[in-house]
Amino acid sequence: MPIEVGIWKIDNEVKKLSYSPIESEKKLEDILEKDLSILSDDLLLIGRQIQTDYGKFIDMFALDQEGNISIIELKKNRTPREVVAQALDYASWVQNLSYERILKLFEDKQGIPLEEAFVDKFGTDLPEKLNESHQIIIVSSQLDAETERIINYLSDNFGVPINAVFFRYFKEGNQEFITRSWLIDPNVVEEKSSNTRNESKTEKWNKQDFVVNFDDGQYRSWEDATKYGFISAGNGKWYSRTLKQLFVGARIFCMIPKHGYVGIGKVVEEAKPMRDVEIEINEERKKLIDLPLNAPNMKHDLENDELCEHVVRVEWVETVPKEKAYWTKGLKANQNSAYKLRSxxxxxxxxxxxGLEES
Known part of the structure; x- marks a missing residue:
């Protein structure tokens, strides 16, 4: 079952806002087109109403940072069987789309080359391979029991990378709000999607390991990170957003760009703006912003959630100074602040x- 969401307004009194289904699926589609990050920060919209070779139209079509496709289908007034069967039919077409076809689809819909839009969105070049895997997202203003049963059955028994998300609409005076709930944890669906790939091309992720790029310098210091137990990134949403992947218990392999790997640790607290982070020192909790730091500019933009430093607290297992960083030919490297380590x-x-062994 998806998690039920409620909203309460806290003023002179506590008042629960009443919800209703969004008045039209088109309005929901318009909202998603305006800001697809409502579904995920890691999606670039290719376009709406993408025509397949079978004369059907996919409601929304998107690409993630690894070059994988998301088929986004609005339930509208169709029966559960119709919408799921249609989405599966679309997936059978999508799996054979070539690199060149995806480039053309994007430029036809958006009017600019995908290569340029991809850099603008993700800050990195378009991958050399596209569409190695795909997933299906059913979007609805309400999630009925029959749709839920069908999706769970396909996901649990056959490993189909399919999920559903539904939205609640709230209104208070002239203000409008929507909330989002997933039927299945998106990370679980993403892994099912990864497992459909050609294994000769892409390794599976072990669901625990990440690489973190730690840019040692004026905005953050490796000495501070090892002393107080954290990693961080900032100076823009693109740099800090990937830290949100790091969950409590995840293992990180920390690397300083152009030097090499300098530490292995375990995440003990998810990403927070620096001003909200507390460090335990001699059994006393102190705010990180109040501690002496080697990085002269780490406290930049403290009240700006987009630009400020975002911090993930880490329990280090082993570390070395930057001067002793480890690097050898063939090790994994990537421009993102944090990314899944599949190698x-x-x-x-x-x-x-x-000097560690695999657990």
């Missing part, structure tokens, strides 16, 4: 360097 070669090499 078993990198895991084994870095663990061996730090």
């Amino acid at each position: 078993q070669y990198t895991i084994e090499k870095v663990l061996k360097f730090f």
Whole structure:
């Protein structure tokens, strides 16, 4: 079952806002087109009403940072069987789309090259391979029991990368609000999607390991990070947003760009703006902003959630100074502040360097 969401307004009194279904699926589609981050920060809209070779139209079509496709289908007034069957039919068409076809679809809909839009959205070049996997997202203003049963059955028994998301609409005076609830944890669906890939092209993720790029310098210091137990990123949403992937218990392999791997640790607290982070020192909790720091500009833009430093607290297992960082040919590297580590070669090499064994 998806988690039920309620909203309460707190003023002189506590008042629960009443909800209703969004008045039209088109309004919901318009909202998603305006800001697809409502579904995920990691999606770039290719377009609406994408025509397949079978004469049907996909409601919305998107690409993630790894070059994988999301088929976004609004339930509208169709029966559960109709909408799921239609989405599966679309997926059978999508799986064979070529790199060149995806480029053309994007430019036809958006009027600019995908390569340019991808850099603008993600700050990195378009991957060399596109559409190695795909997933299906059913969007609804309400989620009925029959749709839920069908999607759970396909996901649990056959590993189909399919999910559903439904929205609640709230209104208070002239203000409008929507909330979002997923039927299945999106990370679970993403992993099912990864497992449909050609295994000769892409390694599976082990669901625990990440690489974190730590840019040691004026905005953050590796000495501070090892002393107080954290990693961080900032100076823009693109740099800090990937830290949100890091969940409590995740293992991180920390690397300083142009130097190499400098530490392995376990996440103990998810990403927060620096001003909200507390560090325990001698059994006393102190705000990180009040502690002496080597990085001269780490406290930049403290009240600006988009620009400020975002901090993830870490329990370090092993670290080395920057001057002793480990690097060898073939290790995984990427421009993102944090990303899933799929390379078993990198895991084994870095663990061996730090004198650790795979748990």
